[in-house]
Amino acid sequence: MKAVVGISGGMDSAAAAALMLDRGFEVIGVHLRFRCSREEENRVERIASELGIGLLSLDVENLFNSKVRYPFFDDLRKGFTPNPCVTCNERVKFVSLVSAARDLGAELVATGHYARVSLSPDKGTGLLRGVDPEKDQSYMLYRIPVSILGKTCFPLGGITKREVRAFCAERFPALFEGVAESSDICFIPGRKLEEAIELNAGPSIPGRIVTTSGEELGHHRGLNRYTIGQRKGLSLSGGPWFVVEKRMSLNELVVGRQEDLVVEEVFCTDPVWHVEPVTGERLDGCHRYRCRPSPCILEQVNDRYFSCRFPEGVSGVAPGQSLVLYYNDRVYGGGIIERAEKGGPPGHEDHR
Structure with missing residues (x-):
């Protein structure tokens, strides 16, 4: 059986390709180019060469910019906290890999994500958490349609990152020495997030920082630099303070105590x-990547909208992030957080 494997130049995608080859698949590597360095391209070529597989390189930069990069900065400008990896998986990576598989006559698509797919005659196709809780990426994949998941394989979903490192050290000696893990926002190099926001999301307009009771504590450097639940970087006396609201129309940043974050x-x-x-x-609901799941009850549901109630309360819910719902280890569904209403017992989460 022929399989297309997405190869980014990182350890995880290399391991996925090698494991698919070991399982007897005819593997074709597909490299999606949209922001990679020459060093990364060289690693991609070396991975394909060492595995003895064919390699197709696709330029998807225009698609990435229109579907991920530009909407990311637009959302920041509007006061949201978007997750570009969720969008990229849905609108760029898997769309492109499935298209390549179709053109190449491949029956299966595989990537190096830490998640699992179950195929059951009774329950249908299911997306499951990866077995490594520190690396599980099912949250990032929840928007992938079931029709695509049914033709997708995640070879790393049943193993841990430690096992992947050991496997790659033996299979690709010295290739990944000194190579850092990919960052959450891969299209913003180094630690230049604030600079990129300033350049792409418009000028940062300073404004007041006020408490929930209206007391002025200082001034912020632009609302698009902050997210709900943020604690670090506020530089306010009398803390700890947390960002609890961004009043875009007034250009005010509202801060409060940890209990003020509970919704x-x-x-x-x-x-x-x-x-x-x-x-x-x-x-169980996760309102950001790798947060601790919180018990919830699905309430209003229609084609465009749903709401969930968290009886025990949940803290640090940021509009623009995703709320992903789980039934045990299986992804039930999810959506983009629009807003949250206060209430519930004190929060129980850690904050940045």
Whole structure:
């Protein structure tokens, strides 16, 4: 059977390609070019050469810019906290890999994500958490349609990162020495996030920092530099303080204590369902990548919108992020957080 494997030049995608080859697949590597360095391209070529597989390089920069990069900065300008990796997986990576697989006559697409796919006659196609809790990426993949997941394989979903490192050290000696893990926002190099925001999301306009009671504590450097739940970088006396609201129309940053972050109801748009949603279903919700799941109840549901109630409360919910719902280890569905309403017991999460 022929399989297309996305190869980025990193350790995980190299391991995925090697494992697919070991399982007897005819592997074709596909490299999606949109922001890689010459060093990364050289690693991609070396991975393909050492595995003895064919390699197709596709320029997807225009697609990436239109679907991920530009919307990311637009959302920041509007006061949201977007997750570009979720968008990229849905609108660039898997679309491009599936298209390449079709053109090459491949039956399967594989990537180096830490997640699992289950195929069951009774339950259908399911997206499951990876077995390594420190690396699980099912949150980032929740928007991938079930129709694509049914033709997708994640070879690393059943192993840990430690096992992947050991495997690559033996399979690709010295190739990944000194190579850092990929960053959350791969198209912003180094630690230049604030510079990139200033350049692409418009000028940062300073404004007041006020408490929930209206007391002025200082001045912020532009609302698009902050996110709900943020603690670091506020430089305010009398702390700890947390960002609890961004008042875009007034250009005010509202800060409060940890208990002020607690919300009980979360409202989401653009839902994606992996199973038919049932109002009243008791689930676990993750409102940002790698957060601790919180018990919730699915309430209002329609084609464009849903809401969940968190009886125990949940903290640090930022509009623009995704709320991903789980039933045990299986992704139930999710959507983009639009807003949240205060209430519930004190929060129990760690904050940045």
